Amino acid sequence: MDTSVIADVLEIVVFAIMAVLSISFALLVVTAKDIVRSALSLIVVMFVVAGLYIFLNAQFLGVIQVLVYVGAIGVLILFAVMLTKKEFGSDKDVE
Numbered sequence: 001m002d003t004s005v006i007a008d009v010l011e012i013v014v015f016a017i018m019a020v021l022s023i024s025f026a027l028l029v030v031t032a033k034d035i036v037r038s039a040l041s042l043i044v045v046m047f048v049v050a051g052l053y054i055f056l057n058a059q060f061l062g063v064i065q066v067l068v069y070v071g072a073i074g075v076l077i078l079f080a081v082m083l084t085k086k087e088f089g090s091d092k093d094v095e
Contacts, residue, residue, distance in 0.1 A: 015055065022048040035084070039077045046070045 025044045032038040046069045053062035 015052075018048055018052055018055065022052070035080050036077060039073055039080065043070055043073045043077075046073060 022045055025041045025048065028041040029038050029045060032041060046065060050062040050065035050070070053059070053065055
């Protein structure tokens with residue numbers, strides 16, 4: 001087999017895997033009931049999209065995708081965890 005044919009097949013396989021990952025985690029973003037799981041899934045989607053940009057020879061867009069969007073979602077997770085109040089126990093339980 002010619003090496004260009006192997007490279008083309010490998011390129012299609014990697015693109016298909018990244019597309020399936022992107023779609024599956026995007027569905028998880030929408031269907032997750034927990035905000036932290038949804039935000040983590042969104043981070044994975046943004047990383048996969050950055051990988052697709054790099055894969056399509058747009059390295060600048062891939063780096064900007066990681067810096068801006070993944071960083072912003074990380075801050076979103078921090079604020080969501082800090083600002084939501086979840087009580088693990090109450091004073092009524094202690095007697």
